[in-house]
Amino acid sequence: METILKIENLYKNFGLVKAVKNVSLEIKKGNVYGILGPNGSGKSTTLGIVLNVVNKTSGSYSWFGGQMETHEALKKVGAIIERPNFYPYMTAEQNLQLVCKIKGTNYSKIQEKLEIVGLLDRKDSKFRTFSLGMKQRLAIASALLNDPEILILDEPTNGLDPQGIRQIRDIIKTIASHGTTILLASHLLDEVEKVCSHVLVLRKGEILYSGTVDGMNSQDGFFELQAENLQELKNALAQHPSIDKIEEEEGRLIAYPKGSVNASELNKFLIERNIFLSHLVKRKHSLEEQFLQLTNNK
Amino acid sequence: MKRLLSIELQKIWQNKASRVLTLTYFVLLSFIALIASINFSFLGINFRIADQGIFNFPYIWHFNTYVASILKFFLAVVIVSMMANEYTYGTLKQNLIDGLSKNEFIKSKLITVILFALGSTIFVFIMSMILGLCFSSYDEAGIIFSDLEYLLAYFVKLVAFFSFCLFLGILVKRSAFALGFLLVWFFFEGIIFGLLRWLVFSSTEQVQKVTAFLPLESMSNLIKEPITRFQAYKAIENQVSGGVAPKDYSVHWYEILIVVVWTVIFMLMSYKILKKRDL
Structure with a gap:
């Protein structure tokens, strides 16, 4: 070009x-x-x-x-x-x-x-x-x-x-x-x-x-997850190779992946471990949140 | 060049104040002709100025260029504001963004200044010619076209003065302050004269030799006052003091050179300021 x-x-x-x-x-x-x-x-x-x-x-x-x-x-x-x-x-x-x-x-x-x-x-x-x-x-x-x-x-x-x-x-x-x-x-x-x-x-x-x-x-895309047993879910997620960080927030787990992980892949991974999700959303920060993060971090 | 001139003339002509001032300037110039109609009575004798040899060739070139150069302040206002306005309106920035180079910008102003000076010179030439042909006692071609260096001096003087105005407009960025600065500079040269006379030199002539290098002083030196050269005046002085002190009224090449050098300095400094300044 x-x-x-x-x-x-x-x-x-x-x-x-x-x-x-x-x-x-x-x-x-x-x-x-x-x-x-x-x-x-x-x-x-x-x-x-x-x-x-x-x-x-x-x-x-x-x-x-x-x-x-x-x-x-x-x-x-x-x-x-x-x-x-x-x-x-x-x-x-x-x-x-x-x-x-x-x-x-x-x-x-x-x-x-x-x-x-x-x-x-x-x-x-x-x-x-x-x-x-x-x-x-x-x-x-x-x-x-x-x-x-x-x-x-x-x-x-x-x-x-x-x-x-x-x-x-x-x-x-x-x-x-x-x-x-x-x-x-x-x-x-x-x-x-x-x-x-x-x-x-x-x-x-x-x-x-x-x-x-x-x-x-996509740099900071993240998952919101919910299941009946949050502790079990948390343990399972911790075993996933690409999940970097897990936080608990208002009865939900927020999982930050390292690389690119798509939602269905993650879902499959959890089903294999007998965890059935009641809530799964892949979210991206809005540009505004991104921007504020970027400009505040340094 | 035509493009630059057309850009600049549009900026001036579509501005009402500038248009009015420019027109006023030329109207006032032509009023010099009205001196011809001045009549007054002195000791019971009727004087008509026009008949006293004031419009005689070649004296008329000297007299008219001198009187006409007093009116240059009208155009000075136009020129200072044409430059300062570019700053106040922010249009200098816009012009550059639109693709005018800084060099072209200065050039367009310089061309305009030269055009104004040239227009004024030609106007004065034609007017003097007409007045002279009407009232002059001498009308041989040899006499008519002698002493034309006064017109050259007039042109050089105007270009230099307008360049100074342009430079002040760029330096100060506000019309009113730039004109104020011009006045301050005028007094400043006077003060320098006084200080030199008081502290350094013992005679006025020596001081004049030095101050002849100052910008405004050098411009005013180009065309000396013509009144004491006037025949009628001489006649009176002869009677009163019994002799006329010889005085040099001619235009010298070195005086023109000093003024041309100032013009170049003002233009280069304007360009330099423009180049260096962030907008």
Whole structure:
């Protein structure tokens, strides 16, 4: 698969504060990536570096295999960062025209993109008259203007009301379904869980996890079991080679496997030992629980 | 280059305040022509300024460029705000993200500054030409087109001054503070002059030789005040003090050089700040 962005051993210090520590990341075409992390974890700084607005301290990054300069590459990238930045005295359409001039594309896409974000009827209104949600949608339209290879969104739903969040999320889903590569930075976990296939978890500038969303979940999948005789069940489970840890909780046993064990396998193992379960569930931690565990552990 | 200019002009032209100020500037420039209509009565004799040789070639080049350069503050406001606004609106960041390089960003501002200066110079040239042809006592081509170095000096002066404004806009990031800083710098040069005169040098001429290297001072040195060169003034001075002190009014190449060097310094420093600063 084609590599769009490659980050290697990136560091950024703001004076004594180490904002980004040794971040490496490779973004392949067609995937949807999430960068998760609490506020101040270095998400925006990392994105700022690859977007040419923050200077790196050390490390390297390259766009599209490194054949072109960053600012040329950025013409093929659509990005919005934290809050929408436009000229307040220009109308929506004029602002997009300016972006077209910078990107070196013609004006033909403006109507279409305004339509996608539902701002076509407000195209002649000045930017300063827009609500935050509309500003954010205009930013998305602007980022889509050149039909980018990759869309970078930094906290796109920050500060929006529930309707606004829903609208933005729907737009993102539509774009993702068209096969556009997306990099989404957020501290809202369900947002990432719903749209992303890959995830990078940052805390204090360091990578805690990097891989697929499913991979992150299966790491800590666990079983809830119940039988008439809990003690017998516990003893039997302890004999299972892949069960790492057993806890008792509210009349149930929680068993944490080491590797991947599926439920029917475990059931068969217990039946062979004459234990019949009244309750067996294989559960995964939600991304939120995972995230909190990851960020608290260290 | 056309692309950069079109980006920048859109930013300025669609801003109402900048548009009004730019138009006001050119309207005020053309008001210099109104000096022609000034009449006043002195000791019972009717004076009409236009008939006193103020619009004589080649003196008119000197006089008009001097008066016109006073009005440059209007454009200075436009230029400072065009730079500072990019910071306050956060659009500098957005421009870079959209794929403008920092180099292109500075270039687009520089081209605009040059365009403004060029526009103003051409405007002053045409206006002086018309006024001169109407009122000048001399209309031989040789005289008309002599002393044109005042126009060159005017152009260089404007570019340098606007570059300084641009630099302050980038350095301070807020229009009002940048303009305030400009004023402070003006006083600062005055203070330097005073201190040097008081502590270091014994004569004013020596101090002037040193302060000629300061940015604002070097710009104002390019075109010296033309009033004392005016024939009528000379005549009066002759009568009062019985002689005219000789004064050099011409534009010197080294004065232009100093100002050009400052322009380059301001541009490079602007670029350097832009490159170094995290947004």
